[in-house]
Amino acid sequence: MFRGLSAFPLTPTTETDIDEASFRTLVARLAAAGVDSIGALGSTGGYAYLSREQRARAARIAVEAADGVPLVVGIGALRTAQVSALAEDAQKAGASAVLLAPMTYQALTDDEVFGLYEDVSRELSVPLCVYDNPGTTHVHFTDELHARIAHLPNVAAIKIPPLPDAPARAKARVETLRALLPDTVTIGISGDWAAATGLNAGCEAWYSVVGGLFPATALTLTRAAQDGDAARATALSERLEPLWELFRVHGSLRVMSAAAEQLGLTDRPNLPRPLRELPPPAHQKLATALTSLGLTA
Template identity: 45%
Template sequence: MSLFHGLSAFPITPTDKDGRVNGDELFLLLDRIVKAGPDSRGNTGVNSIGLLGSTGGYAYLTRAERQRAVAMAADFIGGRIPLIVGIGALRTDEVQELAKDARDAGADGLLLAPVSYTPLTEAEVYQHFLAVAGVTDLPICIYNNPGTTHFTFSLDLLKRLSQIDSIAAVKMPLPQGQEIEDNLAQLRQNTADKDGFAVGYSGDWGCAAGLLAGADTWYSVVGGLFPSQALKLARAAQGGDTQTVQHIDQFFQPLWTLFKEFGGMRVMYAAANILSLTDASPHLPVLPLSPADKERVRKAIKTLNELS
């Protein structure tokens, strides 16, 4: 399978309160992902690690810390799983530098969101991607996340971007007011000119449905901390086993509820605190969950751990 396929796990990036990445704690998270799957029955493990995604707080880290995080992660992973790195930033020249930094530090692929302050036009986003694709040969995944970037890709823009040589995939949000089957079919049709162009989804609670519908990838927040359980859900969905998907999904329900209420990042920090993997909090102004809400996370983890 190519780089942007299967289960891609997006961990948080533990830092101290000044935004310096804690390598030892990052390794604990990466180790869980690397060791999940493969098993004696021939199952394979997590298909890629998505470092410095939205959950990984890329937007809040300096260039130097982003470079350190990639270098440390690439070194720790040692080629056992492909490494995808988020390189989004406000300025095109900044992103070009981040793309080269990530390549030089050992990334296998790049994830690029059109981060915006001034609302961007389609022409601006196209030129931005073209300029970034021009500085490295690494395959790029379009990161379509209107909830954080406030840019909405049209089908036509996705089609044009998919025709740029190194742009190999798109990470879509769950469709609103449209069945995921229809959304996927529309995307396939518009990117059909590019052999092997991969279409995947984020928004964990709808991604098993995406894989069941034939999507290539689940870009998973929960997979960054609970890779074994996410793998079970992903493999059942990739195998087209609707009944097993429904069974497994029940164990994730309390967590999905929390994700919808607080966003994945806040919940994953709380969960990592509960599991004693790190004491780190999100970057202020993003606040950690309250003790009462952390208690709900604790219960959700307990439910998830009942999945055998």
């Protein structure tokens, strides 16, 4: 299941609750586009800002709107007991798999990170994807830690941060990590501007922010890489540089929030405070980029 394009939509919110209608529409668009899987309640889905009840409800809505497309649900939280409860909610909702980032306030040791995955994975009846996202969690996975976790029951995938830009170095990095993992565990790339590099280097999946709003564009890039056309995948990514630049400066969540609003798919605002929308100059820059890239329809 952890192969191809996994598209991660926003979870639009008001100041008091989830915008259920908009969220349902966003997920249904992805299912209709034919993405390989949908990632609900990831970082783009704002999981850390929602209550357990809201997350359980969002999981149920997403399963229904996904209409049979495999659905991965984020279950990250600060305490192991909370993660286990969220995993139970996701499984009851009908999720195909779960995604776990090691959220923390106190810095975690490698043994504590391993213990989190050990405790949670033994209780699961669905596959788990390890979310290696040091930019958000400040947890830095060593290869040894990845290998330890990958051998736990129900661990089926790793979602890694961007690779080195040089194709040879990126491929060597993927091969080094893969040599430590069971054959049953796939490697997927995140950080959208690095997706082509990761896919061309041998990653089996792209966990995509832009795919959550522009699935056809992300699918075209993914399929080019899967077909072995590295040059086309790279060219398609380079064409999207106006978006990648905005992602790097403002954060992909804020950019996708503004894009969804500009497309009329969500209300304004749609992010939970204290998060703020893009400033007006960036809003205009995004509008110009979407028009030039043909992404306004």
